[in-house]
Each structure stands twice: as C-alpha cells, then as structure tokens.
Amino acid sequence: MATDGVMTGDQDDLITRLLSLLLKGDKPIAFVTGSGISVGAVEGVGGIVDAMRKMLDTPRSCDRFDQKVIGPSDGERYQQAARFLEYNVGQDALNSAIRAAVLRAYTGKSPTRNSLYRRNDPHELAAAEEQFDQWNLTRATEALGRLLRFVPAERRGPVITTNFDPLLEIAVRKAGAEANFQYFDLDGRLIRGDHRNNIDIAHVHGYWRRGDTLHTVAQLEKERSQLRGSLRESLRDHTVVVIGYSGWDDAFSRSLRDRVQEQEMTGIDLIWCSYAKLTEADFASGLFKELNSAPRTYFYDGIDANEMLPALLDEYLQVAPQPDLDGWLQVTPAFLEKEARRKHDAGQVVGFFDGAEPDWRTALDVRVPRLSLVGALTGRVHRCLNGGLAKRIVAAVAPMGEGKSIALRQATVDLVRARDDITVYWRKPGAALDLNALLAVPHRPGHHILLVSDDGALVVDDLQRLIVACEAHGRTDIHVLLTAQEREWRDRGATGRLRGSLETVPSLGLTEKDGQDLVTAWEEADALGELAGTPEDERADRLVQLAAASYGRRDSALVGAMLQLRYGPMLREHVGAMLQRLEAYSPVGNGTLRECFLMIALLHTAYDPEKDQAAPLSQRVLAQAMGLQPAVAVEWEVTNPLGMEAAVSGYGRELWVRHRSIADAALDISQKQDPGELPALAQRLTTAAVEIHKQTGDFDKDLHAAAYLSLGLVGPNERRFPLESVTAAEAAVAASPWRLSFRTAQIIALRRADRIDDARRFAERTGRELSSMTDGEPEVNFFTAWGTVTGLAGEYASNILLCGIALPSSVQQEDVNVSLLSMGVGLTELHSQSSDAVFLDALRGVVGLMSERQLNRRNLSHLQRHRGYLARFRATELEGADAWAAVQAAVDALTPTADPSLAPVLARAGRSILPLKELR
Template identity: 30%
Template structure:
C-alpha cells in the first residue's frame, strides 16, 4: 500500500494552524509516555520482571512453567503471556499487585511511603512528555481541550495536568462500560480516560481475550466522541484493541468528520512502512478518504517542547504570568494595552452586550455611584489581611460592569494585580490561589460567584491556614442564586474578613443622568428612542419612570428592563433585533453544527417561556459540541452581540423581554419556530441518558401544555397552537413511558380548539397508564384534564362526562395520595360543571355544587381559585342553597352528584370505570388536616 509518512515537523505545523476550521485536538497515548530515560512506569521488560518475581513467590514449579512460556514469545506477546499466566495460574489479585508495583516504580526515590489518600505530584517522576502535553493544553486550552485517552494504568498524566492548574476527571473504563458523556464543563477541566483500566479501584485489561472482546457500548461511545475531533495518536503501539478498531470503523464511515494523526517513533520511512503493513491495511478506508495522516520520528518526550518553541512562543510568554487556566492576569500594562472601544462596540454595550475589561476602562462607559462606594473598601484592605467583598443584585442590575470597573480602577492605582475570570468555563484552583506570590497584593475578580461557592470556601480556607494576608476576593453574584446555592451557609468570617455585602437595586437620578449623558454623546444612535425627547431632564425622568414600572417582575432586573423600554420603546426592540438575527444566520458555530442564530433560538425558546434558560449540556448536544465548548463557541459571541449569558449551567438572554423579542423577530424572518421544540425535547431526553439535565428537564418535556400561554403573545394564536402541539407530540414520542406527556398533548390540543381529539387521545391511552412510570404522580391530573376536555364537547353528555371524570380525579378510585393543588382545581372545576348540569334546579347537582365550593374553601385556594369559589358562593347563596353542615355532609352531597352523573352516562367505557358510588376518604383526610 502506498502510504506517505511525513516528518515530525509537519505535525507541529498542523497542530499550530490558526484558521477557524481546525478541529479541537484530543490525544491517545500509550506506555512510552510514562517512561523517560529509564525513569517512570516500566515498559514491557519491567512489567515482565515484576510478574516473574510475583510468580517466584508461588513456588519453583510455577516459575519454571512461567519461564518456559515466556521463552516462546517476545515483545508485547511476552507481556500478554505473563499477565495471562498470572490470571490463569494465580488469580486476578496477583495481576493487580503487579500493576500497582509497576506504577509505584514511578515514585521518586526520596518520596515517603505511598499514602493512598492523596496523590502529590511532587512525589512522582512525571515524564517530559506528560509535562509537555499538560503545558500545551495550558497554553492553548481551546486548541487542546482534551480529552486524553490512554491505555496506561498510571496517574502520571493527571498529576502533570494538576501541576498546570487543571482539575482532572480520571475515568477507568470497565470491560463492558462506555464513555457515556464527556465529564468536563470548563476549560480548566480535563478528562483522562483509561481505556484498559486504572491502577486503583478499577479492573485492568491485559489479555488478548480482554482487549479484543466486543464492547459495543464502548465502541459506539468512542465513535461519538471522536467525531469532529482531531485525534493525535502518540507513543502507542497500535496493538489490536477496541480503540484501534473504533478508529478504523470511524474512518470507514463517510459521515464521520473527525481526523487522525498517527505518530511513529521510528525515523526511517521505509522501516515504518515495512513494520506496520497490518495497521495500514486496517486504516485503508481512512487513508483513501484522507482522514488519517502518518508522521515519523516523533519522540513524545521532546515533541511538545519543540511544539511550544515553534508555535506557541507568544502564548507561552502570556501564560507564564497567569497561574490558572482560563483566568487572565490584569496589570497596569494589561489595561494600557486594551484597544479603545469602537462606536459600534459602545452601542452594543448600551444595548445590553456583556461587559469586558475594555468596557471597564473606557471613558465612554459611565462609572456609577456603586463603583465609587466600593473602591474605598478595597483600598482600605491593602495589607490588612485577606478579605471578601460580595456585590449582590438581580440579573440585569449592572453588577458585572460595576465589578470590572472597581477591579480596573484598583489595578490602575498600582497597588493590586488582578486575576480575572472572563468566562464561566474556568475553575478556581484552591492550591494555586494559596501559592500566589506573597510579595504582591492579589485581587481575585469573579462574576457569577454563586457557581464557585465550594471552590471559594476551599481556597479561602487554605489561605487562612497558611496565614496569608495579601488576597482580596471581589465577587459578584445573583442574589437569589447565592442563597439557593448555599452561599450564606458558609461561615466566611471564620476564615476571611467578610466586608458588608453591597446590594444593587434602585438606581438614583444621578446615575441615570450619567447614563443618559453617555448615550447622548453617541448621537441619535446612542439615544435611540429617547432621541425624540428633547430635554435632558425629560430624558432622565422618562428613564426613571421606565425603571420604576419594572418593579414586581420576579427574577428580572428593573434597571435593564427600564433600559430596554427607554432605548427601544414599545416595539422597537424587535425592529432592532431583526438585522442582528440576519447577521447571526451567517455565523456558523465554530467546531459545531448550525449557526449562532439556531443556538440563540434554542436559548430564547426556553427563557421566553419562564425557564431559567437552556441547560448547557442540552445546548451542546443540539449544536454538536462538547459541553465545555459552549461558552467559547456560543455564549461568548452571543454575549458580545446581545448579552447572552450563563446562570447555574443554563444559557439565557439578558432579560425575558429580549427572549420574547428574539422569537417575534425570528418569526418575522420566517424561522420555523414549531420545529425548535421537538429538537429541544429530543436533545433533552438524549442528554438525560448520560446525565440528568437539572431543573429544566420536566419543564421542557411537558412544555406543550403551557406554550400557548407562555410564548410571546405577539406571535399569532395559530402559531402558538402549532408550536405547543408540535412540542407535546414530540414529548409523547420521546417519553413513551410517561403519563404526563399524554396529558400535556391533550391540553395542547384542547387549547387549540380540538377538544374531541384531546378527549379521544386520553380515552385511547387509558389502558396504557398501568405501564407508565409516573402514573402515581400524575394520574389525578390525567383524569382532571380528561374531564376538562369532555366539558369542552357540545351537548349535555359532554358536561356529564366532565362531572364524572372530575369526580374520579378526587376519589379513592385512584389509589394515590391527593394534594391541595389537585383538590383545589377539581373542586373549582366541578363547581362549574355542576352549575351547567343543575340549571335553575335545586336538586342533587345543585347540592353537589354547594358541596365542592364548601370543600374548595378548605383546599388552600390561591387568589385565582378564591375568586372562582367566591363567585359560585354568591350565586348559591342567592338561589337559597344552604351550606353543608360539615365535611361529612359535603362529601355525601358530592357522592350523590357524582353518582347522578354516572347514571346519565352513555359512554360504556366511562360507566364501567366504577360500579356503584365513588368514595372520597382521601379527600376528607386531606381537608380535615387543613381544617
């Protein structure tokens, strides 16, 4: 086979390419990576010697047999023969002992006896290859995000990564296991997958029958994670294991979009070709499609130093000053080097773009009073011991801008050096924080601090234990999220000087004036809709009134809501967004699938309908990205354009009003909004196969029941109906074992004016309820929805079926507990249907109506239910229907009315749901507790 084997320098050039079309790089490394100049984890000969010593402990006869079998083999076969001997003639524990002794050979001679409770990098002989790879990943985390795949058992790669500030997720893959999901969520994390097992607490694979056994789950998951990735295979023998087979299968698939660079240590091209014919044959399809390239003379122990020298000189110079991956060091020189904002960038910031350092130092961005209040606190802490200052506010109150302006002002004064985390995808490494240069005053600047509470607690604890006094933590957090995530449960004051929190809320007239003046300095585009207001005082008053009008909207910053109203007026925001969305349609997601427009619609669909946002893992799946790349590939560019951000692992827009306007603008651009929700539901379900996607899982799955109500009312009713039904139908397909999705679809159909179709759906699906996993939770809701659908049908029979099914939803026929919410809803619904059935009469149905109203008052009615109950009560009082004497009489009247409805039923299936009268003992017990 004609194969070209290029020199190592070409691989260095390939890895250093700058174009945006390059793929993220992962590595597969083998045994030579852990052995450098005879130091480290021993190779084949060393393993065999350790195995022989273990066999010798078991007797001379076994040793003679062992030596005889080894004499007939060589190389990798000798290693596999030795390990097979241990398994077959000793036991698995003997093989494990050999692996652990081999790994412990990598301990430094001066290291103390190994303590299994901790892995301390300084006690291990970490090789040049391992340090070099970790350094490359630190220099260019976006280019080299991982994961690292290895057939080695040892922890040395993980230890090397830890010395570079990474958090490492070490995963040993069991024999029949799979890589269910990439674990990392931040650029400061790296996943290391041990394909043949890990040296501790994991089975290890050695024998051919283990390495060659079919592992379909692993095969499928490997293929999924290698797609759209550039895999570099280095220091790897290419033996015929599952990973080599997976690579070959991937390369044979025309739909596979990954690439492979395979490295050989041998320098001579002719020898490489002669010694690896079987390997080339295995990769024949990939070679034909140019999906795999081969390189010779690649010494893993010198390659990465050469790579850094050739490609990353500038990056290396910059990263030397920044001790934590994903963090930026900010000095006076850094700030002076920041380019000035363009007019377009200033306008985007005024419209809600996420602030960066450039905005904080720009004279075009006003500095509000909160900054002037915070600066003295910071300056007063110089040399005064470690301190923590928290800025709290709702989303959209300007805390991020204030945080950066305080930080840059402090750094500009020359007393502080700041470490700033510009994204949400970097972790806070407590060890590195505790080792910061004690001769400098360090300012840790962290927005969205609610996501780092445990890491902050650990870092502050280490500083306290060391007696350090030169680190100041300047934090910003969403007030509600800080509490929800346990920020107030930490005893901060026992470890650090916690200054009084600064809470941003109401904004004063002086600050509003500064903002209006900054807008006016940019002319008509700066003022936007406010330009039609002539005087400065009138503009300030208009802005103040708009901010005040936002009060009472939970979870939405009144400042930003007022800003939107002031800058764009009632309908101007949609007009403003249309050209921006057209632009985003032309912007592909780097390294993923689709465009930034697609990603924005997914986010807006969730945020506009009352959710916190879209879970980052779901967004990653929708856009063909690993979760940790969402921040850089999607959220950063969207943040620059219109202020999208992340909260608690969810992507969202700056304000629900923005999300609403995005959907309306997208509809104006003829986007197929009804196709978005089925994709969201499918990705949510698939993501949950790997890991639950948090609070929004059921909200997305069951969204069909509320989308008509929650979607922006500017969308036509017919479109909202179409979207709701599409979402509900997709959920029924995606979650066939859920009852709740059936009820949600029925609700969507009924709300869209199709009550008969909804009624028939619930009737048809009734026999399947016994096989659903959530029936105990939602079966009462199922019958209540069914009753409501029946009540929307024409004629008296519709009302009769409504009454019967609603009564069942309250009854003991359903063997599950009853809640106050269910009791309240069903009583209110029965009041209306009994009124229709009773007409002007004062008989059984009228008493049944009085009964459910009396019972409803005991079911903790909310404001809406109170209004309904009060209306019924007035009518009943006027008609002379007296109140029930007690709960027993009310339930007796309800039982009679339900039985009367059953007697009128013409539908045999409904009649046969219960013979005789319904019982309501659970309802009585619930209401007696309340009474």
C-alpha cells in the same frame, strides 16, 4: 571569605547563591537537615538527655546514669545517654523518650499531649499530625516548609533529615502541600514519590511514632548498603544543601560523603551550612577534611537557620513569578495596557449600550461611564486589603442585567491600576477554584491575592471551602470580589453559608447621578435614539424612574429601560436587523446562529408560574439540538457571537436573551416571516431534552424546562404560541411515548390551543393505555386535565366523574383544590339543566370544603362564581363529613350512566372519592 586558609561564605553569600539556584538553576535543590532546624520547638540534645533520664525507675539507676553520661560535649552526652538507656531499659524506652520530647511541640487540647503519650495509639498520633495548626514550629521549619511548597517541582529535590520529629511534614501541610513521607530504622531505599507536586521527606534515623529511632554509635555506624545506593540515584545531578546538621560520622554521613566524592559520576554539588564559625582545625581531620577535598563543595559559616531560611523565603517570594491558576486570568497592569491598545470603536460602545456583554476593552473605554456601584466595590475592597474591614469576600448582589458585570470589570481595572500590592485573578466562564493551586501561590508579606468572579453564585461551594482552607493554613492574604444574581445567590443560601466572611454591597438600581452619566454617554455616542425627543432636563429622570419601576422583577430592569427609552417602537426594527445579521454567520452544527438565538428566545419566553420566572436554555440541550460536539463548542460558536450582538448573555452553562422584549420581538418577527420556523425549533428543543434524559437518567431543571416547553409557551393567560406548544408536546410524546406526564402536557397544550375535541380524544386513548405508562407520574394530574377537557366539551357528567377519580390519589393541597373546583363547574351545569338536588347539594359541599382553604387568585375566582350560584338558590355551604358525603352522592348517582370512554378508568377506580389525606 577565607578563614585560616579555608574558603567560606557568609549568610548574604548563601542567600544570593540559593536564590539564583531556585530561580534559574539547572539542578534541583535537595536539603539535608538535622536538629538545628527544629530545636526550640522540640527538645534539644540536652533536653532529650533529661527525657531519657526520666525513663529510669530507681534512684540507683539515675545515679549510674549520672556517672556514665558525663560528656564533655552535648553530642557525646546524648550518645552516652542513648547507649545507657538501650542497654539498661531497652529500645522501647528509648523510643518513648523521643516520643515525649517530640510531643512537647504539640499544643492540642483534644487529645492532650499527656493522653497522646500515655495511650501511644499509632492512629491517634498520626491524626494529631494532621492538626497542623496545633504544633509549635521554629521559624526555620516553617520557612523551609513554605519554600518547598512554592518552589516549582522541577527545581525541588527530596529532603533528607536525621530528625525524628514530624515538624517538617507539618510545615509542608500548613503551607498547603502534601508530604511523601518515608522513614528508615534499619537499611532501606529512598524512593521518590509518583506525584511530582508532593514533597519527598525521608527520615534516615527513624521516626518518632513508628519503628525504632537510632541514636547510639553502634546503631548509626551500621552499614546501610541500600541507603548508599538509593542516595546516589535520588541525588544525582542535584545541588545538596546541608543545614542545621552537625555531620556526625555515621553511616548516612559517610554515604553522603561518598556520593559527593563521586561528583564526576553523580553530578552532585554540595553546599554545607555551619552554625559555628569554621576554622582550619575543623578541616584537619574527619568528615570536613574529606568533603573539603571533593569537587564542587562549598562551605558557609555563621548560618542560623532560623534567620537565613525566613530571609531566603522573603526574597524568593518577592521575585518569584506568580503561578497561574487553571481557568483564571491573571490581570496585570501590562495586560490592561495591551487590552487598552486594542481597537474599540464607537459602534462597539453603542453595542454595549444595546446590551452586549462587556469585555476588558469596554471596561477600559472612557466613553463607558462608571456607575456608583464601581466606587462602592472598590471602596470596600480597599478597606478589606488595608485592614479596616475584617471580611474576606466583597459581593454585589442584584437581579440579572443591572450592570453588575461591567461594574465588576471596571472595579478590577481601578484596583489593579491603584495598587501594586495585589495579584488579581479573574475567573473565566465555567472555571472552578483549585484550592491546592491557589494555596501554591506564595503568601508574600504585605501582598494580597484578589480573586474576582462574575456569576458568583456558581462558586459558593468553592468559597465555603476557601474560607475553611484559609483559616486552616493561616492565609490572611486571600480576598474575593464578586457579583451575583440575586435569585441564584438566595437559592444557594450563600449569605448564610458565607456568614462572617461576607461583606455585601447594596445594589438598589440607578442613582440620579448614574442616570445622568448614562444619558450623557449616550448623547456623546450619538445613541440617544428615541430619547432625543424628550426634553434634555427630563431624560435622566425618565431612565431612573423606568428602571426603578421594574427593578427586581423577572427580567432585567436596566437593560429593558435602556432599550425602551432609546428604541421605543423602533425596537422591532432593531431586532429584525440583528436577526438578518445572524443569518450571515457561519453554520452552527446542523443549523444556523439565528436558529440558536430563537431557541434561546423560546425558553426565555416560556414561563413557569410556580417559580415566577422564565427558563434559560442550557448549553447541553442546545448542543444536542444543533448536533454540536462537544457541548463546550456552544461557548465559542453561539454564546460569544450572540454576546457581541447584544442578543444573549451566559450564566454558567445557562443562556438567556438579554431582555424579554428582545425575545418577544424576535419571536414575533419569526412567526410572521415563516410560521413553520418556531414549531420546528420547539420540536428540536423538546426532543433534545428528552433524548438527554433517556441517556443520563437525570431530569435536572434545564431538561425539565425544555422537555415541558409546551406548558411554558401557552400559559393559562397566554395564547401566543398554540402551534409551537402543541408541536413541542407532540415531540415529547413521540420521543418518550409511555411517559404519562408528557401525555398530560399534550392534553393541556391541545386544550389551550382550543383544540378541545383533539384533546378529549387523546385523553380517552391515554385512559385506555394507562396501565402501560412507566414514569410513575401521579395520575391525579392526568385525570384533572381530562376532566377539564370534558367539561369544556359540555360532557359535565364525565367532568364530575373524572375529578372524582382524581381525588383519592390527591396528596397535595393544590390537587384537591383543582379537582373540587373543576368538579364544581360540572355540578353547576347539571343542576342548571336538571334542578336535581343531588347536584346542588354536592356543589354546597364543594364550596364548604374550599371555604377554609388558602387559594391562589385563579382558584379564588372559581370559588366566588360557585358561591354566586348557591346564593341564587339561597343554599348554604356544607362542612366536613356532610360536605364529602354530598360530593360522594353526586358521583355515585352519575356512575351507572357514565360515558363508555370512562369504562377503563372507572374499572380501576375505587368507590370512595375521599383523598388519601384530607388536606385542610
């Protein structure tokens, strides 16, 4: 519009112009700000004049101040007050007055405003700035801080301010960004920061807690040649927006004017925002007259920064494209429509029912039923987004393979289609959460961000940090939807760590309706299989009951129930056909996809009785075994194709067979087709784990499971894989010959393979080489394993002596239990052969020592046999010191006639059998 012959724009014009520049302009936008954006949070000119007056100590000084500080305008009174203070009290008092004025915006309780001002500790003042939630900000400052945070770096120039206060830096931090802070109290160069995501803010009149602040005409008009030169370079080819700045005729304003007038050389466009309405008189002389004649200079009047900047921010956030998060997929209606158009035939639907990992096409396919968990998840999320549930995180937690993954995808589809007020990000496998990038996603009024993650236990640390960051930055718009495996969720202490922000959705298996929906879907897909032989009205009940019977056990109840009902005795043929298809895939590293699957099956079948769970194969061990570089290639070459084959599922960097029954069938087929295949694979797996350990020095659980594969393959009650177990144990010893724990594992593997003589000879060899072992493994396990072997070989005296050697180094209750109970076997046999009372008394001691201890089922069975033997002779149990003395007497009696093979270890052992700690 024209104002007395001068062209100006209004607020609507300005917002439209700036919005266009921010979205599609070819020049970065730099801001020049003054007190107009911070007045209201910190003192205005009038308030600072009063603060200056309070720096005076005597009534006479105050009277003189009042006589000289007379205006007529607030700006002139400010200049007069600053000059009076500088010449009557000094620059330090002037700095102190500014510090007091700025601290009026600080609301913190510890330290308090008064203590900060009084102590004037630079470190304490800097720390107070970091508490960005403890400062009052004007609407203009807060909006500008957020705008700077969300505008792409390529369209964001520096901010130059004449303010002394830190409010703009605080606003930037509150928005989730960092400020590249500079100040000048004399001359100086404006330097742009190296990190392009940080916001450059330069205080050209000084800073409230460092150096001197500039106020007087003499200070402000002093020539600043370095600043003049650096402004030319820093603002070259920028659009400069001046807002909340009155434009005093000082050195900085003159420098800015000169740069604008050099437009042909600097390429600067200038947008000047005036709070007051501009008249022709304003352009008659001074700075405005000179700027009005400069090219590409535009004036807007009636601009209240506290109204315009929030309005600009709101409009920008409504139309600005949402930034991507690295490793996270933005799920939009357009994305879902594109996925829905992709081919997903009936065979792929049946593949999902067989256990294939779901993808977006599966979630979008109406032939795949939505189980009750889907509605439960979407319902809780709707309540959170609508404000009816004061939680940030909605989680479904259940055992592996219970339909969580497909439910999560289906719930995400339903939420995206139902709401236009959410931006949804789906976590890709292995992705972490970059909090800085997330906080850079703008908070739009009435809009929400929903982060969705399967395998949620893997991101508990990120979620804990997210809760803190959201509270610190005032972000109430960020929510999380996830599913998690129950055991991993519990092991990471997720419920306690996320307490207060977590809403857990119960997942207790199939409902009756779920069962009916699944059976109906199988029928429509002609995939009932063996279940077709069950009466129609009993099919759903069978599925629900079978799934419930194994819910929460070590393997997937739902997947197992589906396979058992649909394939029954035909599962072996189904798995055999899958193994044949795997042979047709391209080679993987130095092997085949079939070999990769069988390695995963070996680990899945191996069982850790102490943890009551099977073990997954990690990507890094598989990559080492197959010669894949880098290890992430496993995701594309192994995990994805095996997932499509309904053979394997991934959990982070772990690989599991979809169900134990699939692994068992595959391993059984391999043993019958080629008896040498699995031993060779077991050898490669174990060697790979040991080699990684030697390279890295760590022994994380994935390396431990593969390195000690032999112990898992042949458990105490299982004899399916004797050759594979021994081969794996031999591979570990070959790769690391002087690790005692590997030697002990080989003794156990040989024993469980019924190769007692081989186990005894290997134990004797290890006994001779015991001083060369390097791993620090407690010798008690070795002596116990050796003692067990000698007992099975009928060498009962050696059994008793080796268990006696093991006892002094026992520090765990279970070690003592095993040694004493194993010794009891030898004592029983020797007494039976000789009727020597020393052995019966020792057995009385063993039983007495074990009677008051808590025993597992296996140890309790041994104890009952020993008690039964004593009962035959009506012998009573011994207790305490008498019991230990009786056991010691038997060992002492046998030592002089010990087998020569025990000489090396007997020479190292002490006389007493008493454990280092008597554990009761």
